[in-house]
Amino acid sequence: MASFNPKINDADVPVIIVGAGVFGLSTSLHLGRRGFRNVAVFDKQQYDEAQYSYLKGCDAASADFNKIIRSAYGEQTEYQDLSTEALQAWRIWNNELENGSCVPEGMKTSDRVFINNGNLSFTNQAELPPFELASVHNLEKAGIPNTQLITGNEEHIALAKKKNISYGIDPFDCKTKGKSYIGVFDTTGGTAVADKACRVALHRAKTYGVQFVLGLGKGEFESFSYDSAEKVNGIRTRDGKTHFAKIVVIACGGWSPGLIPQLDGLCETTAGSVIHLRIPPDSPLFGRFAPENFPTWTYRVRDGPEGGLYGFARDEQGYMKIGYRGTKYTNPQQQADGSERSVPITRYTENEQLTQIPKQAMRVMKAFVKEYLPELAAEGINVSFSRLCWYTDSFDNHFVIDRLPGQSSVLVATGGSGHAFKYLPIIGNWVVDILGGIGLERELVQKWRWRHSKDDTEVVNKLMEGTASSRNLRRVPLTTDHDLESQLQNKM
Numbered sequence: 119m120a121s122f123n124p125k126i127n128d129a130d131v132p133v134i135i136v137g138a139g140v141f142g143l144s145t146s147l148h149l150g151r152r153g154f155r156n157v158a159v160f161d162k163q164q165y166d167e168a169q170y171s172y173l174k175g176c177d178a179a180s181a182d183f184n185k186i187i188r189s190a191y192g193e194q195t196e197y198q199d200l201s202t203e204a205l206q207a208w209r210i211w212n213n214e215l216e217n218g219s220c221v222p223e224g225m226k227t228s229d230r231v232f233i234n235n236g237n238l239s240f241t242n243q244a245e246l247p248p249f250e251l252a253s254v255h256n257l258e259k260a261g262i263p264n265t266q267l268i269t270g271n272e273e274h275i276a277l278a279k280k281k282n283i284s285y286g287i288d289p290f291d292c293k294t295k296g297k298s299y300i301g302v303f304d305t306t307g308g309t310a311v312a313d314k315a316c317r318v319a320l321h322r323a324k325t326y327g328v329q330f331v332l333g334l335g336k337g338e339f340e341s342f343s344y345d346s347a348e349k350v351n352g353i354r355t356r357d358g359k360t361h362f363a364k365i366v367v368i369a370c371g372g373w374s375p376g377l378i379p380q381l382d383g384l385c386e387t388t389a390g391s392v393i394h395l396r397i398p399p400d401s402p403l404f405g406r407f408a409p410e411n412f413p414t415w416t417y418r419v420r421d422g423p424e425g426g427l428y429g430f431a432r433d434e435q436g437y438m439k440i441g442y443r444g445t446k447y448t449n450p451q452q453q454a455d456g457s458e459r460s461v462p463i464t465r466y467t468e469n470e471q472l473t474q475i476p477k478q479a480m481r482v483m484k485a486f487v488k489e490y491l492p493e494l495a496a497e498g499i500n501v502s503f504s505r506l507c508w509y510t511d512s513f514d515n516h517f518v519i520d521r522l523p524g525q526s527s528v529l530v531a532t533g534g535s536g537h538a539f540k541y542l543p544i545i546g547n548w549v550v551d552i553l554g555g556i557g558l559e560r561e562l563v564q565k566w567r568w569r570h571s572k573d574d575t576e577v578v579n580k581l582m583e584g585t586a587s588s589r590n591l592r593r594v595p596l597t598t599d600h601d602l603e604s605q606l607q608n609k610m
């Protein structure tokens with residue numbers, strides 16, 4: 119096992135965290151909660167002002183309208199257990215908002231960071247996929263019964279009715295429309311209100327004394343700084359300053375592989391495609407698609423390029439978000455060391471911006487809306503804007519939380535692989551354990567170790583296919599402004 123020294127055993131040890139997304143925020147607040155007094159978080163994004171809002175210029179995966187929270191993890195009961203742990207913490211965060219004990223500036227006691235409107239995972243196939251069947255079985259086995267409701271099961275339908283959550287059994291009115299479908303409604307989960315949740319995490323960290331250095335230049339990691347023995351002893355930021363620390367945590371999400379070349383073959387950044395439709399408050403659909411009446415959902419999520427869809431109830435402003443991950447796209451670029459790596463490109467990237475998404479993604483999402491949500495087009499509601507949102511995929515979908523090989527003072531916490539947001543309130547507690555050498559034998563900690571796929575490894579995500587890949591954004595047709603305009607004019 120790689121060395122985990124130096125352990126953190128001194129509350130005054132200086133710790134620098136680079137990245138204020140889910141991994142960095144959560145690590146900082148748990149270090150603060152556990153008594154560490156010398157913790158600073160650096161991020162190039164001005165989250166204090168922009169409040170994790172995509173509309174205000176934030177483009178990290180964590181800076182979003184909403185994310186799905188679910189316990190259903192098929193045979194991966196270790197993540198099911200992690201979700202159970204996280205759900206308890208989400209409820210505490212909600213309670214502390216409600217009772218006024220932890221309300222960030224600009225938020226209200228009526229705000230919530232978790233909405234328990236459930237998640238329906240459904241398909242148009244005749245039978246439930248093995249993943250869903252395993253989730254039903256494993257949550258029962260874990261002593262969390264009657265939470266996974268099968269849409270065609272009369273007892274479960276009755277249970278949903280009794281609990282007043284029937285909306286989750288057939289949210290698209292498939293029965294009325296004569297469409298066959300089958301799914302499992304995971305009643306444990308629902309919606310994380312992502313931007314507000316990050317604001318709460320940042321606020322909680324500050325309450326524990328964590329310092330935040332935010333903004334281009336002063337908050338932007340440029341390189342490590344090294345001592346005379348070539349050991350990392352801090353970071354250099356783009357404003358030319360050096361900041362010393364005993365421990366540096368790199369939690370830069372989709373930007374991590376571009377900063378840490380040792381992640382080659384372990385993690386790659388890939389883009390998910392997202393559209394937002396805006397339902398006006400005076401529309402009859404505003405109530406119909408409110409989170410009290412509509413769950414989060416996934417559709418044929420493991421079915422390749424024609425599937426991989428998910429979506430949400432409308433938010434407070436009326437935005438209904440739909441995402442596509444049936445194909446995850448890459449942006450391979452030659453880097454300073456001569457290697458090619460995928461790097462995020464968004465509406466807000468400094469040197470080159472991308473405001474469009476692949477036509478293929480738009481086609482699959484539009485086809486879904488046409489088939490399952492025709493009432494939107496009937497009301498003249500269409501796509502307001504689209505987004506590319508950057509995952510950090512590991513080859514096996516497990517996170518990466520481990521020391522950088524050869525640099526015992528650097529820990530990398532990344533590889534969210536499209537499912538880490540739900541762990542915002544707790545993942546940092548695990549990171550701090552790992553930093554302190556605590557509980558390293560745990561199954562998840564072992565899965566999160568630095569690793570490489572072998573020739574015969576069956577990978578979940580194929581990484582680093584390079585510029586020749588059919589998923590390279592430079593090679594796929596993208597939507598145009600004209601497409602967007604015509605979508606706004608033409609009913610879907």
Ligand SMILES: Cc1cc2nc3c(=O)[nH]c(=O)nc-3n(C[C@H](O)[C@H](O)[C@H](O)COP(=O)(O)OP(=O)(O)OC[C@H]3O[C@@H](n4cnc5c(N)ncnc54)[C@H](O)[C@@H]3O)c2cc1C
Binds near residue numbers: 136142339
């Ligand atoms: C389209 C999409 C949908 C998803 N849906 C879900 C979902 O439904 N449920 C779920 O649980 N999870 C979901 N996820 C996964 C989840 O969003 C991520 O796992 C999580 O947000 C990743 O957090 P992070 O801290 O690793 O990265 P990020 O949130 O990307 O944060 C990285 C931070 O590092 C900063 N940074 C980068 N480079 C530098 C630098 N040089 N100097 C300083 N700062 C830097 C960035 O500004 C950013 O703030 C989804 C992800 C995507 C992309």
